[in-house]
Amino acid sequence: MYDAVIIGAGSAGLMCAARLVSKGLRNFIVLDSNSKPGKKLAVTGNGRCNLTNLKLDSNLYFTDDPKLLDSVISRFTVIDTIDFFEKTLGLKTVNKDELVYPWELKSSAVIDVLRLYIPQECFVFDSKVNSIRKEDDHFVVASDKEYPASNIIIATGGKSYVNTGSDGSGYKLLASLMPQDSFVPISPSLVQLKTSDRDLKVLSGYRFNCSIRLVCNGDEKASETGELLFTDYGISGICTMQLSRYLETGKNTVVVDFIGRDEDIIRSCIANFSERSTRDALAGVLPGVLTDIVLKRIGVKKLISKNEIDKFIDELHDFSINISGTNGLDNAQVTRGGVKLSCLDENLQSKLVRGLYVCGEVINVDGPCGGYNLQWAWSSSVIVADDISRSIV
Ligand SMILES: Cc1cc2nc3c(=O)[nH]c(=O)nc-3n(C[C@H](O)[C@H](O)[C@H](O)COP(=O)(O)OP(=O)(O)OC[C@H]3O[C@@H](n4cnc5c(N)ncnc54)[C@H](O)[C@@H]3O)c2cc1C
Structure with missing residues (x-):
């Protein structure tokens, strides 16, 4: 015994x-x-x-x-x-x-x-x-x-x-x-998040150092700073997994701030290379695919007016990703x-x-x-x- x-x-x-x-x-x-x-x-x-x-x-x-x-x-x-x-x-x-x-x-x-x-x-x-x-x-x-x-x-x-x-x-x-x-x-829990936003598929494989927050049914539940990885199903990375703990039934949105305090860099690139397309003007600071998505989301082809540039910057600060669920237990850390x-x-x-x-x-x-x-x-x-x-x- x-x-x-x-x-x-x-x-x-x-x-x-x-x-x-x-x-x-x-x-x-x-x-x-x-x-x-x-x-x-x-x-x-x-x-x-x-x-x-x-x-x-x-x-x-x-x-x-x-x-x-x-x-x-x-x-x-x-x-x-x-x-x-x-x-x-x-x-x-x-x-x-x-x-x-x-x-x-x-x-x-x-x-x-x-x-x-x-x-x-x-x-x-x-x-x-x-x-x-x-x-x-x-x-x-x-x-x-x-x-x-x-x-x-x-x-x-x-x-x-x-x-x-x-x-x-x-x-x-x-x-x-x-x-x-x-x-x-x-x-x-501690799992990757899926999105139904089809326009984000092209970002698959891109990594960003940024801040993200989780908004559930209109209320902010959690926020994190770190590396965000886009995948073919949605988003991954430690900060994403941390947010996954707070998901609720109903509408869940992850809001990404891609640029933090660096909006002046964006503004000066647009001003310095105004003869270029917006995608090319920002080539040294943002991946072209992201610039294209943001321009499409605000309904502008090329940033010219101050109002358009402000809208573009706002969208980079508050970029919404609709969350449709999580990966399964087999991919969860806990x-x-x-x-x-x-x-x-x-x-x-x-x-x-x-x-x-x-x-x-x-x-x-x-x-x-x-x-x-x-x-x-x-x-x-x-x-x-x-x-x-x-x-x-
Ligand atoms: C990819 C990944 C990374 C992680 N990184 C970290 C980290 O850095 N820090 C951190 O704090 N946590 C981390 N975790 C979480 C952490 O590993 C787990 O919470 C922890 O290992 C749980 O310990 P446990 O002993 O309860 O279970 P486990 O470590 O899963 O051990 C359970 C054991 O029981 C055995 N077993 C199950 N059923 C039976 C059965 N019927 N008969 C005989 N044997 C059985 C299994 O074979 C297994 O060996 C991570 C998890 C994953 C998946």
């Missing part, structure tokens, strides 16, 4: 196992359907793994239980996380402003320090868990073999980037043990929804099924880009491991 079976060797499962080891526990196993640990962790931060955020604000997460979320993150903080990685696991970290990365700027370093700290015999790979049943005072976890355990930890992730192993099967495992009203329906945090106690143990613990993205918690989602995986898994080790040691 194992003290614990951890289902999932992703960010949360690995951290949970490492924490158990640091508390002197060895009688546990980690099962994963993949042939190696941390497959999603490997692709985080463009392969560099932004592992946390020095300015983390717990108010920026979405969840059904903000108080419990704040308590979990306050009990294993960003500083505790960096300390654990540096002092216990031996990972050197480096900061880029408030974003924290492994010093090597490689996610493989994060996976390696976790993997190497956990005894090899605790891992069982290529082992997809299909069912869990409760028998008297323990659980039986079934994959190709059966594993009896006093405690089980569901660290199966959400349902985004399915090819990394998080295929949503964790929700089914939980649903077999918890009441149906314990779940918030899942949807993609899954919104999952098991309700409010169905778990302060140590993330099911309030109804004792011995059943949950951590990481499978819980209804999602944060913005910038290390928030990994911090949730680290904090929630440590809280679970600490509670289990208190009950055993």
